[in-house]
Amino acid sequence: MKSSTIRTFTTVHTWTGLLAGFALFIAFYAGAITMFHDPIDTWALPKQELADARVMDKAGAMMADIVAKHPAARESIGVTYAAGHPSHEVAAYWMEKNGTWMTQAIDDAGAHDAEDHEHGLADFVYELHYDLGIPEIGIYLMGIVSVIYGVALLTGVLIHLPNLVRELFALRPGHNLKRLWQDAHNVIGILSLPFHIIFAVTGALLCLTLVALMAFNVAIFDGKLMSAFERMTSALPDTAAMTAAGPGADAKTNVPMLPPAELGAIARKAALGAGATNFDPDYMRYVHYGQPGAAAEVRGTSEKTLGEYGMVALDASTGRIINMQLTGARDANHATYSAIFGLHFGTFGSLSLRWLYFILGLAGAFLFYSGNLLYIETRRKRRNAEQPMKVRAMATATVGVCIGTCLAISVTFIANHLAPYFGAEPTLVVQPVCFITFFAAVAWTFWRRPAKAAVDLLWATAVASVLVGVLDMALHGDRLVRTLAEGRYDVLGVDLVAMAMGVGFGWLAVATRRRAVEGDPCSVWAARSPRVTATTTPAHDG
Template identity: 40%
Template sequence: MNAKTLKTWLSVHSGIGIAAGLLLFIAFYAGALTLFHHEIEEWSAAAEPPAGPPPTLADAQRLLDGVLAQAPKMAADIRLQLPHDGHGLRAYGQDPATKTWRSFELGADGQPREQQDRGELGEFIHRLHYTVGIPGAWGTYTMGVVSLLYGLALVSGLVIYLPVLARDLFALRWGRNLKRLWQDAHNAVGLLSLPFHIVFAWSGAVLCIGTLLLAPFQFLVFEGKLLALIGPQAGFSRPVQASGTPAPPLKVEQLVAAATRAAPGLEVERLHLRHHGDAAAQVEADGAVHERHLSRAVRVELSGTTGALLHEVQRPASYSSGTALLRGLQNLHYGDFGGLALRWVYFVLALAGAFLFYSGNLLWVESRRKHQQAAQPRRASVMARLTLGVALGCIAGISALFVGTRVLGPDRFADAVQPVYFAVLALCVLWALVRPLPKAAFELCVAAAALTGCIALADAAMLGPRLLRGDLLLWTVDLTALLGAALLLLLARATRRRARNGAPHSVWALGA
């Protein structure tokens, strides 16, 4: 490859990386934690009194009847989440009378109790993963576009690195040239985890903006009929028209029994009821089967009055190619197919991905340094400050949420989850913008390390007896937090050492 072509590819790679790197850092760091969404929810509730006996299908029926008595118009479209994998019993849907989504749980008195739309820790981190904090659907669409750019950055990086693949793959050249060391680490992490990054980029784009990408075909080629054709394969509900004739609906227990007869081995996790109480009522039973396939998801569509099977059962062994592709991408993206060990592998890969974007931004800053003059380009300084503020602010903000949840409890802290995260993030960005850059880098590393280490301290202070009894979940969270704090302190130490002894005209030097 000639020098001009290589320079062009390098410009594409670095330009895209800078444009998307900060958002991708947040997505990957939050995504690493999202892999343990249920464990985080269980950790959050560790200080709460033990729950009563697990809810039954009779409780689910009682909840459904009570909700429809309070809001009868929700019978047109309501979902009933059955207890499974850490999820509790819940009924939810859009109330046609108010055009708002409402969610209900069963209270201690056996009556439905409406849940408030709160920002619980696990759910907020999950939402942060696919929206990076941008409100509404715009956050999801933004991350879909960023995923496309991310894929292009992977291709351009591979083109650049292929000529030196055999020679430099495992080269980590230690010495005074820190830029070369960071470059070696960046290249090695990127190339060794390339298959996973390809999956993340592809699946991220499909999951976030897949429907938007189909829009031209929907309206220009298939005359508005495309979604009706592929909707059931993609997991969308088929349209249902009410007959206007009342009919007694089947009980929850009967619907679950009908679904398991149609799909032996199915563990029903959710019932989606439409036009409940109408002669044309339909029910979708979603759940999972224990089969040796990438996806375990099953969908059974039943009549809500007779329990008769309306359409072919969607299960892994009989998926269409489109369904297999979409379900497979979902499971590949979240690592849902290999158990706990695979999730830890994904956790490490996600953190390595965050490092990839952080180091890429720092390499961009360093490559624009003027080696023989004190005055440095303003754009390099601004990007260095934003990288520090956003990356370390994200880490500090999420750690602060863990600490606040443990100290105040999940119920009292729920309304503060989002404000606290954005306040910490904004404070870190502001600190990086106003302080001398090398001092800000050291101070923000220490602050992020302190907040991360405080997760273990908060557990020890609030739940000391459970820690002493060897609670595995608490020990896992606390040891992970302490390891993260230690790594951040090592980064702070290296940052201060470079500020004192590194190149005098670097943006990281104390004299810069």
């Protein structure tokens, strides 16, 4: 390959990495944590008991009451199941005529309304992963980032392909930090390349599907694609055919509907009878509630399958099975859609696969962090104490955004447990605490400069991460003992992993401080800037 071509690929790789790097760091770090969504969900709500059959029995009456008060819900209304998890509340969801999503939760005390659904801790971390916590446009932004990410992967492979075998395990520690960061970046990138290709492709598809559908709907399919896509990704038949199935689909007709608990039980029995290894209902929706031809679609989860979710469509008034889309019995559309989701989130394997995805997520975050450090090391002036503005700006942004994200998420875990002791609802606290901590970390980096701020923020993250586990054990030790007695280790796992990560951040803080004090003074990472002339030669590079 010509040297000019390699330079072009290197330039493209550098700038695509920089453009997408910060967003990808947040997505990968939050995504790694999201691999243990259910254990975190259980950990986050220590006082909430399992939603039992009594609560699910009330859901049927709740559906009828909602439809009576909100006619728009008759067209489509969904309800979540407890699904055997302490944190899964039973709640109904529907869309008003103005496009506003509504929710109504129900517990043993009865139903209660809420105009806007607030995310719990685990759901919020998941939201950070797929849209950075940015409403409306965040998911599309991450779709664009995924495309740029794919370009960075392609150019990176083309750059290193000629020396792939020689550079695979070439990790050369020493005084030359640029070479060390380059080696670490290359090794992690090459070894995890297949997974990064999966994440880039599936991430772009998941985030930009709606945009692509809208474009093709107008340009090619004459406005018919959106309704067709709903049929291709649902187990339900055409809604027009359903309403025509009954003798006059009058909106005032009130056909009795089977309650969600009964429909879920029928769907589970049918799925197991069709060969599914397991089928745990977690969500269902009614279509044309109370009308002749009304149908219900029950979604259930299955473990160790490429497509975690399966669907069973039923007649909502009789429970007759209409259609099933399950593992091993899906059509091409459902199989493709399920595979995209399963590959991206690692839902097709056991606990060991989730741990692998967790490690790959952290390694991916390091990949983008090390890419920024490479940019800084490549462009810093090795004979001047005062570094160029672009180097100082990149160092500030890298410390503030990357380490600030780690600190913000750890502090959010702490806030989730402390909120009730200050009379606050955890679901209302997690988002503001996370963003306030993040922007405070960025501001602290501007004030303290990157070298000192990096040490400060790493120590703060280490302490906060250890406190996540310590506080839970101190405040909810009874819950920890009970879950262990029941043979459940999810709560203990969250505590131990948080404390282990705290130890890791502490080690990074010590190493970073050593670099700031003992490293090359002609660096943006030096704790103090000596008077160095343009002819001064540093003791070593890095």
